[in-house]
Amino acid sequence: MQQTQRIEQRTPEYARREKCAKWMSVILLITSLMEFAVGMYLYFMVTNYYVGAYWSSIGAILGVSIGLVGISYKKEGSSFMRWGVRLITISVLMCICGAIIDGVAAGAADDVDVDRCNYSANKTIVTCGTCRSMVQAETCYCCYLLEDCEFSSQGPKDVPTHIEGVSSCNDVVIYVWLLWISVGFCSLNTVLGVITGAQIGGFNKTARSQPALYVTTAAPQTTTVYVPPPQQQPAFAQQPTGPHPGQHQPYQSPQQYPPATYQMQATSPYHGSQEPPPPYDYKSTAASPEPVVPSAPPAY
Structure with a gap:
């Protein structure tokens, strides 16, 4: 029996595209995970500004993961690479939006002069010139930015008058730096996403157009040895062949005796001109109602 085996022919261009697609996917996955971590930390760092483009890297993480699965399966993973x-591509558009939003928020927060701001660890009423306003606990507030005598929540494009949920006003500086880092990651992921998508698409096209070599090999032949089961004797053959307890053993001629028995019969009184008694008819004896005992030979 013959078997057909499919072998992929790896040309230099095929190997180069596969290597580039894998390395670019790994790099994009690492930067997307870093952007996700930074964005999540920014989103929960403060409680009155919800910025941090962690959501822009979710599409890249999923796309790269599916693309790597398709690359590992090569030609059979063409559908995985297309979805990746x-x-x-969707993640690239999201990273552009995330970079714009975080960039606007970072530019607005960068205008804050933390040296002219104060910090309040408890919820209290503070005095800013002629204005008295309520601030929440763990808040860095800036009176010189206050206009309507009230610290209200503002949008990312507005200069923040207060930032809640920080341990000191120095955390505002860290917050601004993290916003710029998030902008940098979003911009980097935009460029890497375009390059990675092109590399995966190019490898997918190369893998689908790559000719396959089919090799026919002979399957190993297996020899089956038939072992017959042990033969069992029928029940009637397993019964003892000796005479029934109510019967007598029939007469046997001297030729039927073993050597020792024959020698003993040679010295018996039946020799010479005398003839031995006729053989015992066990059939007629078995048919008679009473067993017939043959008479003993005369003793001399």
Whole structure:
């Protein structure tokens, strides 16, 4: 029996595209995970400003993961690579939006002069010139930015008059730096996403157009040895062949005796001109109602 085996032919261009697609996917996955971590930390760092483009890297993480699965399966993973490229393309658009939002928020927060701000660890009423306003606990507030005598929540494009949920006003500086880092990651992921999508798409096209070599090999032949089961004797053959307790053993001629028995019969009184008694008829004896005992030979 013959078996057909499919072997992929790896040309230099095929190997180069596969290597580039894998390395670019790994790099994009690492930067997307870093952007996700930074964005999540920014989103929960303060309680009155919800910025941090962690959501922009979710599409890239999913797209790269699906693309790597398709690359590992090569030609059979063509559908995985197509879906990976689509998700990476969506992630590129999301990273552009995230970079714009975080960049606007970072530019607005960068105008805050923390040296002219104060910090309140408890919820209290503070005095800013002629204005008295309520601030929450763990808040860095800036009176010189106050206009309507009230610290109200503002949008990312507005200069923040107060930032809640920080341990000191120095955390505002860290917050601004993290916003700029998030902008940098979003911009980097935009460029890497375009390159990675192109590399995965190019490898997918190369893998689908790559000719396959089919090799026919002979399957190993297996020899089956038939072992017959042990033969069992029938029940009637397993019964003892000796005479029934109510019967007598029939007469046997001297030729039927073993050597020792024959020698003993040679010295018996039946020799010479005398003839031995006729053989015992066990059939007629078995048919008679009473067993017939043959008479003993005369003793001399």
